[in-house]
Amino acid sequence: MSLDSRSFRKALGSFASGVTVITAIDPETDSPVGVTVSAFSSLSLDPPLVLFCLGRTGSCVSAIEAAGRFAVNILADDQRDISARFAGPVDARWRDLAWESLSDGSPALPGALTVLECVLTRTIEGGDHLIFIGEVQTILSRDGARPLIYQGGGYLDFPLP
Ligand SMILES: Cc1cc2nc3c(=O)[nH]c(=O)nc-3n(C[C@H](O)[C@H](O)[C@H](O)COP(=O)(O)O)c2cc1C
Structure with a gap:
């Protein structure tokens, strides 16, 4: 890579985003x-498409x-532990964790801000990652919760209202 990879990661880390856990059976x-x-x-309104990127391996x-x-579980601000858990060792990710089955069978994480139930429509290669595109079938929302925000390698605290 011609760019210095640390500078590239740092630059991308300046972009604040929400955090999801992608689940499937x-x-x-x-x-x-x-x-x-x-x-x-988000990718398209009509049809309702979303995308996410995952390392190829x-x-x-x-x-x-x-x-x-798959299901997109958009995490709430009190779910830092869930974010860390699903980025950690694979064999511990579901240990002692309650989850619900969506109508299509995909797993939903209780406490998520929003859950999108999706059908995978396409997978596209993007460098060392894959881009998964899905059509949203159903939406579950938790009222009153706030999103978990990730930026610069850490989570952002919301100011108190
Ligand atoms: C806040 C956060 C965001 C992440 N975002 C991504 C991402 O968008 N794509 C990705 O491939 N890995 C992402 N990761 C890393 C993965 O969660 C995971 O640690 C890594 O891909 C290895 O996954 P595996 O053990 O299932 O192979 C993120 C980790 C954290 C903590």
């Missing part, structure tokens, strides 16, 4: 998989592709 094992992702975006890639569906 691995059809091979019938077990839930999930990973913390901040590279999430990520532990959840094959399960999400095989499932053909």
